[in-house]
Amino acid sequence: MATEITMPQMGFDMTEGVIANWLKAEGEPVNKGEAIAEIETDKTTIQIEAFGSGVLRRILAQAGAKVPVGDVIGIIGEPGEALPPVKGESAAPAATPSTSTAAPPVAAAPAPATETAPVGMVNATPVAQRAAQKLGVDLTSVKGTGPEGQIRKEDVEAFAAAVPKLEAAPAQVTPASGRVIATPYAKKIATEQNVDLREVKGSGPEGRIVAADVQAYASHAPSQPVVAQRVAAAPTAGRKPLTRIRQTIAQRMTQSKTTVPHFYITVQVEMDAALKLREQINEALKSENIKVSVNDLIVRATAMALRRFPNLNASFAGDAIEQRDQVHIGVAVALPGGLVTVTVRDADTKSLKQIAVEMVALATRARDGKAQAGDMGGQTFTISNLGMYGVESFVAIVNPPDAGILAIGASTPTPVVRDGQMVIRNIMHVTLSGDHRVTDGAEGAQFANEVKRILENPWGLVL
Amino acid sequence: MAEITYREALKRALREELARDPEVVVWGEDIVAYGGGGAYAVTAGLAKEFPGRIRDTPIAEEAIVGVGIGAAMGGMRPVVELMTINFALVAWDQIVNHAAKQHHMFNGTINVPMVMRSPAGFGRTAATHSQNFDAWLASIPGLKVAAPATPYDAKGLLKTAIRDNDPVFFIEHLALYGTRGEVPDEEYLIPLGVSERKHAGKDVTIVTWGRMLVETLKAVKTLSAEGIEPDVIDLRTLRPMDLSLAIESLKKTNRAIVVEEGWRSVGLGAEVAASLQEQAFNYLDAPVARVAGLEVPMPYARNLEHATLPFADDVVAAVHAMMANKY
Known part of the structure; x- marks a missing residue:
């Protein structure tokens, strides 16, 4: 079975690579896993391993050639095996099994009909048309052997017999126009799940993105092997190809930090009353084995505050600010290879108990890589909490399309002045990062103080 | 009965x-x-x-x-x-x-x-x-x-x-x-303009009627054995045409094939396909496909007649192509 060797993508920003040199010549046998060529990217040189055994049948891009990612640079196959037609090549001589070490002749595969049919017209018999329909063959690619180049059924069948060998290698076509080609349904679910279609590889005709590609991407399980995974470890020490999740974080955070004008407001929240209330609640929930976390209190407090500040429960939309009807709180969850944001939907209408149960389920599924549709994305505001790491305070990057994010530090016993006396209180730093296109410092300050007020008078959280 | x-x-x-x-x-x-x-x-x-x-x-x-x-x-x-x-x-x-x-x-x-x-x-x-x-x-x-x-x-x-x-x-x-x-022996009426689901499935919506329903149901047997379950909607009445079931089905399967015996160009398959994309565009995960008769005056010879018209194997082929994202 012929296998295509394609220009691998090393890192999300690589669009083309240069063939440094071939380590094998045409006709030379290759074993799976053996290095066959060296590729130069703008950052490094790497070796490509064969991902099939056989003979290096064709070299389609010579040393020094600059090749777009995903383009075929060579073909591995069995000696004498008929090879599928290669784009841009005309008919090759007929197959003769060869034992010579020189480049073996390539089997005749029906070549694109160029000299016979007038442009826009396909001259094919009805039976051939029917066979083409049945076999999914594009008649414009078939060369006819009938009178005046008329395509006959046998031509279609011969073409179909030659072509399917290509199907072993998944088509990874990037539309030349740069336009994202996706089905309407794929677009719909991409919007629902906050997936950027530019990052999704399409498996349909002409690289079209279908719903399954979006779903596979959203669940961080690529529907087809990532090209980079086929490539041998780079000789450069310490170079680690970006995982899908890191690619996403890199893309999103760069987009946010470079396009969203951030401003920051920090308030100190006295958490003693909230911590005491939490203890009482957890005592009451002990029999149900449910524990409300400090973060759950913050999720609810934030959701309640957002109800009073609809302008922060919004997105910047170019020529308008779109306020959201519902309050969905995204909560950043750390994973070994990065972080994801899980979404507590309608957090303002849920009890602390509901939020606690839901957060445990969401975080567990996210950490186990078993996130379900709806677990992620669609948030209207985000919370990032590093309190459990003992962090006093930090600033977070706005999570688009949100207008703001709260960065939560640890509750730390701190000397403070109350009624002229120095006393010790548990102080938690809460830092709002706001999108200045949507909101301003004064509104941000009022919102941050509303979160503070709710947490310092925590009975409001349970009433 | x-x-x-x-x-x-x-x-x-x-x-x-x-x-x-x-x-x-x-x-x-x-x-x-x-x-x-x-x-x-x-x-x-x-x-x-x-x-x-x-x-x-x-x-x-x-x-x-x-x-x-x-x-x-x-x-x-x-x-x-x-x-x-x-x-x-x-x-x-x-x-x-x-x-x-x-x-x-x-x-x-x-x-x-x-x-x-x-x-x-x-x-x-x-x-x-x-x-x-x-x-x-x-x-x-x-x-x-x-x-x-x-x-x-x-x-x-x-x-x-x-x-x-x-x-x-x-x-x-x-x-x-x-x-x-x-x-049934007892009397019953079927209203004009009401389509009916003739086979329930989840993978692809097939809209058809008349003889092609029989061929489609034959195809369904083959496809079911492979684990593909088409949702088959029989129009029954062509005018007025009831596409409500077909649209409901398409929203579930995200793929549709119209199977007709008549000539493909300006056929009812084209009409159904146009209506489906008008009314359920955001649910389409592939173009609506058509299986239809070849556009030739019908030959007399039996083998050519058979080659001209769609049968169950054409439906199977179309579903295979649809499930393999080839449309």
């Missing part, structure tokens, strides 16, 4: 309506004289049961339909039989310009409660006698068009058509006359 043929189901519908309403009459070529019951024996025996109400006509289709229209305007409920749908071409002016328009051109004061029954299809009858005019008929305002695929639907729809106050063209496919299916 007894299993009877499609042919027998039609006869029972006629018999019940003849017995129920004295205004119902049946006219057509050779429906009394020829072997007793028309070229395809649908009316066999009825002439004896209803003396004078089943009548042979001259070989003059324009007159047959024209007389039917006049009788219907005068208060009768004629069922006229055109021996094959190809002969409807001779009566096209009566069908399009008269039957379909009277009610509208006379401000609703006139009704034409007539049924035109006619077999469509093929069977080594060559180019002029093997045609499918489903799409033409379904595009005429003022006309209703039924194309039932099962004996059950044939009986229920024909009875409704006879009672309907508008002209109804009732397409009976030759290949269906001998097919069998369960039909």
